[in-house]
Amino acid sequence: MKVLVIEDNEELAQNITSYLTREGYICELATNYFQAIDKLKSFKYDCIALDILLPDGNGLDILTHIKSEKIDSGVLIISAKNSLDDKVNGLELGADDYLTKPFHLPELNARLKAIYRRKYLQGAYEIRFNEIYIHTDNMEVSVNGNMLDLTRKEYALLLYFLTNQNRVLTRQTIAEHLWGDYTDNLLNFDFVYQHVKNLRKKIVQADGKDYIETVYGLGYKLNTNK
Amino acid sequence: MKVLVIEDNEELAQNITSYLTREGYICELATNYFQAIDKLKSFKYDCIALDILLPDGNGLDILTHIKSEKIDSGVLIISAKNSLDDKVNGLELGADDYLTKPFHLPELNARLKAIYRRKYLQGAYEIRFNEIYIHTDNMEVSVNGNMLDLTRKEYALLLYFLTNQNRVLTRQTIAEHLWGDYTDNLLNFDFVYQHVKNLRKKIVQADGKDYIETVYGLGYKLNTNK
DNA sequence: CAAATCCTTAAGATAAGCTTAATAAGAGGC
């Protein structure tokens, strides 16, 4: 899952991103209003953790932007304790959940996962694709009843394919989704080959079928009809 | 077993927590209503010892919160003698047991253990996992008939694994469960390695099998199928 | 109060995963 953390307190922001990364998220950070808007224009995120109090603007304006631009991301508002107004306004503006500071990182994790479930999986804990099951909670994948031992990147890649079935994904898109803004000034996305190859191999080994179709000159597609 | 003690009388609270800690519990303390709610939002407890009379609120409201938020913890209500109303209300609201002040600490211990048994072990005194038996009452562990001599942390760790079979537990989650809120602003959870290693060693020594599986990049998992 | 045990921390070793570069294989156009 790809997350944008919008938080101006550098130390907290660093804690959050490194924690979420360890927990398997693809995590990007914006430390002010403009940077946030900028990133939202350029990239697509599954969830956004949004601090209300920013040095150069109000987080709720970012939320308004998200909604008016019809950006389809889950939004978790983070704000100071007992700031009830923010809570009410935030939820009214269409935020998915609310978390008060100070909070504990696992709580953030749990809420993000819950938003993801509600928003993208209709509340389910797992995604199915033919005989492939992904248990999003502990990042477990089983194929035909056998556990698949995937690395972090392979898992992220599979999840990305499964939430974009039958859609062609270019290497660049994949790179952006799995590696975030690190890919900003890259010209070469060869490393995607590696992970596609590894993922393919493991799935074929377990299921005998290669659902990942190469679309020559474009990218890859998870093919339902195989 | 991880317990949250909600009790405003500082001296009594201190007595309780230090007693329970000596008895092998992982024990946290909240001395008022808000602190309690806060902790309940962030952490998961096996049992909650809940004093009814708090300076800034009523314990029964905490109980209501626990139930409405579907927090799955056992609840032991503590209140002044002969306050029959509280007892009836408390049990009606879904508390698991009731203890009147003044009480003896071993009595508290016994009741907490009883709640744990009823709630998590279907009334049994021991947990079995393959050839590993945990007798929760006296904290004894046997593997293939041989007594396993575990330290307090190892025991707590094993119990935590056994109550979360086949679920990936991150080092941070483990740390929080075994060390409580002391871990709040830690970034490094290396010390978990040690205890996992020690526990593994003892189990392998006794049983020849290493049920604790390392999930690279995430944490550990007690694997049933080994 | 001393001895023993346990817990924590730090540093170095090992292992797993990720990225890069070089080379091979395959697809499409002419």
Place this chain on the structure above:
DNA sequence: GCCTCTTATTAAGCTTATCTTAAGGATTTG
């Protein structure tokens, strides 16, 4: 069928995660 461009594979070096070793402190026990 040949050339070019794209994709796949191989292998190596690099990074990050985990494990081990060891030592000092804290805690418990006798």
